[in-house]
Amino acid sequence: MAKIAFDELRFVVADDNAHMRRIVRTLLRAFGCREIYEAEDGASGLEAVEAYSPDILISDITMPIFDGIELTRMIRNPEGCRHPFLPIIILSAYSEKKHVIAARDAGATEFLCKPVSATALYRRIQNVIANPRDFIRTKTYFGPDRRRYVNPNYSGVERRTGDGSENVIDPNQVHIEA
Amino acid sequence: MQAQRQDPAVESTGNAVIKPQSALREKCLRPGDADEAAEQAIANAEQALQQLSVNFDEWMANESAQLGEARDTAKAAAFSEAALTGLFQAAHNLKGQATTLGYPFADEICASLCRLIDKLPEKATLPLILVDQHVDAVRALVREGAKGNDNPKASVLAKRLRDVTNDFLQQVAA
Numbered sequence: 388m389a390k391i392a393f394d395e396l397r398f399v400v401a402d403d404n405a406h407m408r409r410i411v412r413t414l415l416r417a418f419g420c421r422e423i424y425e426a427e428d429g430a431s432g433l434e435a436v437e438a439y440s441p442d443i444l445i446s447d448i449t450m451p452i453f454d455g456i457e458l459t460r461m462i463r464n465p466e467g468c469r470h471p472f473l474p475i476i477i478l479s480a481y482s483e484k485k486h487v488i489a490a491r492d493a494g495a496t497e498f499l500c501k502p503v504s505a506t507a508l509y510r511r512i513q514n515v516i517a518n519p520r521d522f523i524r525t526k527t528y529f530g531p532d533r534r535r536y537v538n539p540n541y542s543g544v545e546r547r548t549g550d551g552s553e554n555v556i557d558p559n560q561v562h563i564e565a
Numbered sequence: 566m567q568a569q570r571q572d573p574a575v576e577s578t579g580n581a582v583i584k585p586q587s588a589l590r591e592k593c594l595r596p597g598d599a600d601e602a603a604e605q606a607i608a609n610a611e612q613a614l615q616q617l618s619v620n621f622d623e624w625m626a627n628e629s630a631q632l633g634e635a636r637d638t639a640k641a642a643a644f645s646e647a648a649l650t651g652l653f654q655a656a657h658n659l660k661g662q663a664t665t666l667g668y669p670f671a672d673e674i675c676a677s678l679c680r681l682i683d684k685l686p687e688k689a690t691l692p693l694i695l696v697d698q699h700v701d702a703v704r705a706l707v708r709e710g711a712k713g714n715d716n717p718k719a720s721v722l723a724k725r726l727r728d729v730t731n732d733f734l735q736q737v738a739a
Contacts, residue, residue: 389594417612449654505611
């Protein structure tokens with residue numbers, strides 16, 4: 388695997404807690420990142436995504452106006468946001484399964500539980516860059532493939548292949564117009 | 566600003582698998598030893614966090630003061646839904662950062678307080694004394710500078726509050 392040129396990356400960090408934003412910014416700067424924009428609520432997070440076109444969004448869940456789950460849903464709406472493929476790392480003190488599932492079903496790329504560590508944050512960033520997952524579009528979901536593993540023993544209906552319901556699309560042919 | 570995706574095949578048949586874009590990889594992946602680069606970047610970040618830590622006691626004091634204010638507001642409002650939400654968020658904020666700021670037992674106590682508020686079906690039955698004990702314990706840890714994982718008094722306090730909270734929630738659920 389190649390090394391990451393962090394100085395080429397642009398981040399938006401959305402968290403209502405100024406101390407946590409400072410901690411994340413400190414870690415990103417130490418990784419080598421130079422362009423970091425901050426937002427203190429979901430609405431300004433969405434504005435920052437539209438204004439700065441970041442490469443990666445790091446977002447808390449609990450925030451005023453709208454939370455990180457809603458922010459993720461808004462970004463994953465190709466009709467309403469110009470960056471529906473944006474990698475989103477949810478960074479939250481919620482560690483319960485229901486919150487992880489809610490983030491996944493909203494279209495989050497990665498979930499990282501607070502307390503944040505340099506190692507965990509680095510690995511999540513590395514993963515979204517080096518191992519991007521397919522995006523899935525259904526009537527009810529748009530976002531990274533929620534199946535992380537292939538179960539060799541799965542014997543049910545395969546909904547994505549074989550019956551003509553699947554289309555594999557080259558993202559270069561998906562145009563998004565402002 | 567209105568975005569529009571032109572993917573008629575998807576529109577006509579529903580589900581689609583969209584192959585990952587490679588632009589981000591091309592933008593920032595460079596030849597080199599990934600493990601060595603990661604090790605260096607993580608070491609740099611830990612050092613930067615260490616330098617930032619001169620602020621952590623002040624930040625903890627601010628956060629624990631906010632927790633105390635949220636508790637006072639909740640009590641004054643007779644644990645109204647809005648006031649309880651404020652108390653929960655103050656505790657949740659501290660839960661998320663106390664360990665990073667050097668106070669892991671404050672993290673545990675806030676986690677217990679969050680569970681107490683979140684899991685109790687009837688919020689009117691929230692035991693005031695148990696809320697006070699959690700908030701006062703956090704403030705005491707910060708006041709006494711009870712940092713790290715090896716403070717025996719902080720450990721006993723956090724465990725006791727967690728056990729009492731669990732017992733209480735089990736009694737309510739029974």
